[in-house]
Amino acid sequence: MTITHHPSETLLTAYASGALSNAERLVVAVHANQCTNCRRLIRAVEGIGGASLEEAEFASLETDAFERITSMLQSSADKTYPNKSETLTDGAIEEFPVPIPTQRFGRRKWVAPGVSVRPILLPGEGRSRAFLLYSRAGARMLEHSHSGVELTCVLKGSFSHKGGRYGPGDFDFGDYNVDHQPVVGPEEACLCIVAMQGRLRVPGFWGRLISPFIRV
DSSP, X not given: OOOXXXXXXXXXXXXXXXXXXXXXXXXXXXXXXTOHHHHHHHHHXXXXXXXXXXXXXXXXXXXXXXXXXXHHHHHHHXXXXXXXXXXXXXXXXXXXXXXXXXXXXXXXXXXXXXXXXXXXXXXXXXXXXXXXXXXXXXXXXXXXXXXXXXXXXXXXXXXXXXXXXXXXXXXXXXXXXXOBOOEEOSSSOXXXXXXXXXXXXXXXHHHHHHGGXXXX
């Protein structure tokens, strides 16, 4: 596997420092588990953070601090996941990179001809949502931008837009400054894992017509 598109150093630093949402963290982790260079940078940032903690002065805690933290964690765990989830059965589970096989998934739904999504049920309420995105071979997406940030890692197949070609392991970043029209490669269907904030923005008359029906 040759990976040519990577998260920015800023994004990898945010990942290492725990500043990303659960959905964003998942997508970056899927890429990093396939990319030696990005794993090396993440470990370097984590090492710097660890060294800083070792040099920091200890602060005194209230006597009931441990009990209050434990109670908060338990309260969060009680409402971690939605009640309904399904096991991933889209192909042999061992084919999916870590940490996808350990996730919980909602029902697959069609959002356009040849295009479907399957939500990933992550703990808590984050600013982003995560899902698997399936697109048939040769599919041409609508030209669009985003009202928020979109992180994408390719699992199978490929797609292309003006930023280049993206194959297995490649990472793509989009936001309100990016206006693109991905086209899936003709060789096979494309499967991606995506973290998205906000909604797609489709310009023009057709965009205004179909936007109310797009719920990716």
